[in-house]
Amino acid sequence: MEKNPFKGSKILLVEDEETLAIGLQYNLSDEGFIVDLAKDGKEALKFLESNVYDLIILDLMLPYLDGFEVAERVRSRLLQMPILMLTARTAIEDRIKGLQLGADDYLTKPFHLQELLLRVKGMLKRKMWYKTSTEILSVFRFGKNVVNFENLNCTSGSKKFVLTPHEAMLLKYLIERKGKIVSRKELLENVWQISSEIETRTIDIFISRLRKYFEPDHNSPVYIKSIRSAGYSFNDEKEK
Template identity: 35%
Template sequence: MNPILIVEDEPSMLMGLKDNLEFESYQVDTADDGELGLKKILENQYSLVLLDVMLPNISGFDICKKARAQGVKTPIILLTAKGEEIDKVLGLELGADDYITKPFSLRELLARIRAVLRRTQDISSPKQSEKLHIGRLSIDFNSYVGEVEDKEVKMSHKEVEILHYLWDNRNKTVSRDDLLDKVWGMEYQPTSRTIDNFVLKLRQKIEDDPNHAKIILTVHGVGYKLVNS
């Protein structure tokens, strides 16, 4: 297993996390500021990143956004002192896999790490290596690259994972709870509104008319169904 990267500017928190994770037999790398953290994320392979949101110079949100824009698929758990829903939703929509609000217990943190690692490993293997055509979109689930009319379109980490799960269950109704469980983990779920926002973005890439969807259908009161003829 590759090391876990901790990006945290508070020295006591950084060393405490490092010592505890190493005690649990994880390999650990660290960065004490956001710019160094982003550099390490882009240049190295990690099993997971623990990323503080409130960093000087560049926030954890911006690091997450930039990493995903560069195609980094490494799971990211945000560490934040903020508990407001809007901050949680923003982090998840930028591509984070989970968040944990300070102060937190070591037991909770370890449970989050294990759950995210297990979930992301399950989602990432195996995947189709060829391009699939879903409406207007051509997508390669291995590379996380999508194209519309032969032009690459930006797709977030979570957009691809949601679409992949819908594709695997095409022509079946998939509940919002199923998506929350398989993509984020039910125990640490965001709100179902987050799923709706991601589906809206997917429709804009897939549908000829996103306001009158014919491929990702809404099953009212339940969830969604991907129909691909």
């Protein structure tokens, strides 16, 4: 078996389905992760108050507080906490809502064990990559926008807001490849660290969010441009 470089990482598993939770806990522990299990939204928040985690796996249909509310509360306090939503809901509206509330990834039930483990490792890898690359590029300015990659605080003119870790990672990846065309496949594989065969819509949702934040008019973007049939390209030099 491939050695897990993230052995010892702490994961909070929030799942109310007992049998599924036990199976997941077994597999994650077997991979070397330390897993705490919360059976509902309230318990999840209690665990988060008293422990530090590297990642949260979050079911959506939970008693007391649903997964959306938990994600929202987690995101308001722990900006860089990777959240993987795990749910039976497949509607695109749920997926968009989950991603908008700060989830970094979304996996629908029933899922393949290997895919789940790959996504978990991918998210932990991204977290680490983000941490190291932030040390090199901490504040970036383009147009009227200023992005602080350390605390994720941004300003766009007089507007102030905070990016989610995933939004920041995507923006950083595009900035680091300024002027070059970056395909959706490349973004999925390097930023999301998942197979591009799974989905590409997630990328589009995140790009549209970044445009709303930073573009003067998000319908005709200046900085993050779509290159037809190729992907996206970041450019902060004014067109002549």
